[in-house]
Amino acid sequence: MTTKIIGTGSYVPAQIVTNDDLSKIVETNDQWIRSRTGIGERRIATDDSTSDMAAKAAARAIEQAGIDPEEIDLIILATSSPDYCFPNGACEVQAKVGAVNAACFDISSACTGFVFALSTAHAYISSGLYKTALVIGADLLSKLVDWTDRSTCVLFGDGAGAAVVTAAENGIIGLNMHSNGAKGGVLTCGSRSTGNFLLGKKPELGYMTMEGQEVFKFAVKQVPECIKEVLEETGNTAEDIDQFIIHQANYRIIESIAKRLKVDLEKFPVNMEHYGNTSGASVPILLDELNRAGKLKNGDKLVLAGFGAGLTWGAVLLEW
Numbered sequence: 001m002t003t004k005i006i007g008t009g010s011y012v013p014a015q016i017v018t019n020d021d022l023s024k025i026v027e028t029n030d031q032w033i034r035s036r037t038g039i040g041e042r043r044i045a046t047d048d049s050t051s052d053m054a055a056k057a058a059a060r061a062i063e064q065a066g067i068d069p070e071e072i073d074l075i076i077l078a079t080s081s082p083d084y085c086f087p088n089g090a091c092e093v094q095a096k097v098g099a100v101n102a103a104c105f106d107i108s109s110a111c112t113g114f115v116f117a118l119s120t121a122h123a124y125i126s127s128g129l130y131k132t133a134l135v136i137g138a139d140l141l142s143k144l145v146d147w148t149d150r151s152t153c154v155l156f157g158d159g160a161g162a163a164v165v166t167a168a169e170n171g172i173i174g175l176n177m178h179s180n181g182a183k184g185g186v187l188t189c190g191s192r193s194t195g196n197f198l199l200g201k202k203p204e205l206g207y208m209t210m211e212g213q214e215v216f217k218f219a220v221k222q223v224p225e226c227i228k229e230v231l232e233e234t235g236n237t238a239e240d241i242d243q244f245i246i247h248q249a250n251y252r253i254i255e256s257i258a259k260r261l262k263v264d265l266e267k268f269p270v271n272m273e274h275y276g277n278t279s280g281a282s283v284p285i286l287l288d289e290l291n292r293a294g295k296l297k298n299g300d301k302l303v304l305a306g307f308g309a310g311l312t313w314g315a316v317l318l319e320w
Helices: 030-037 050-065 089-097 110-127 181-186 212-233 251-261 279-292
Strands: 002-011 016-018 041-043 074-078 103-107 132-140 158-168 172-179 187-189 208-210 243-246 301-308 312-319
Touching: 002 050, 002 110, 002 172, 002 279, 030 251, 041 158, 050 089, 050 132, 050 158, 050 279, 074 089, 074 110, 089 103, 089 132, 103 110, 110 132, 110 158, 110 172, 110 279, 110 301, 110 312, 132 279, 158 279, 172 212, 181 187, 181 212, 212 251, 212 301, 212 312, 243 251, 243 279, 279 301
Parallel strands: 074 103, 074 132, 243 301
Antiparallel strands: 002 158, 016 041, 132 158, 172 312, 187 208, 301 312
C-alpha cells in the first residue's frame, strides 16, 4: 500500500505584475529579468490571504478527487507566509472547505514545502494511521519581499496548489528529504525583529534576503543528486521518467539540472514565465496545470523535486 494523488487544484491571484511594471519601482527592465530568470510576470495578491488561496486550491482538488471533504483525515499546509502565528493555516483551510474530521498542521520548509508535505502525508498513510489527506503548498511572499531590493523583488509571486492523496496500490514509489542548517544564512526572512517592553522596541516584520549565487550553486548540485538518489533506490533511471516537475525558481537552474541528469529539457515543464517563484506553491501549481491540460497519463512516472531555504531539498518519485 502506498499513496496516490487522486485530485489536484491550484489558485493564483488575478492581479498580474509584469517586468515592465517593476521597472517603474526599481532599476530593472524586462530583458534583464527574463535573461537571468526566465520570468516575465507574476501574480500579486491584493485581497487574498494565504489561507484564502490555499482553500481555493484545496476546494478544486477536492472537487476533482470526487470526495466529500468530511472524508479527509489530515490537512498539511506547507507555507512560509502564514496569516497568523496561530491558529495555523491548515486549520483555517479546514474551516473554509468543511473538512471537519481532519487533523491539521502547517510545515515550514520554504520552496521545498510541498515536497516535504507530500512526503509527510505519505508517512502517515503508509503507517495506516490515516487514509486520505489534503496536501497544500501556498505562499504570499509579496508581503515578505523588500520591493526596493532588485535582487529579490523581481523573483517572487503569490499562489497556491493542492493535492488530495489516498491509500492505494500504486502511487509514490520512493522519496527523500534533506536539510543543511549550516548553510541556512544564504536565504532568510526574519518573521519578526526581537523586541519587547523591556527592550523598548516593538516587534516588526522582517524582509527576505538572499545570496543568489550561493542558492544557485546549491540548487544545481543538490537537486540532481537527490533525484539520482531516489532513482537508484527504486531501480529506475532518468530515461524511465516521463516528466520532471521541479520547483520553478529560475530557468537557468532547470537547464542545469537537466544537463547534469543528461535528460532532454523537454521533460522539464516550466511555468515560471507567468508566475515567478511561488515558493511552496510552485510544484503543485505546475502539477495541476499539467493534470488539467491532459498532459499526465495513467502509469506515467513523475519526479517532483523542491529546494529552498533551510537549506532544504528533496524528491518524490511516483506513478500517476
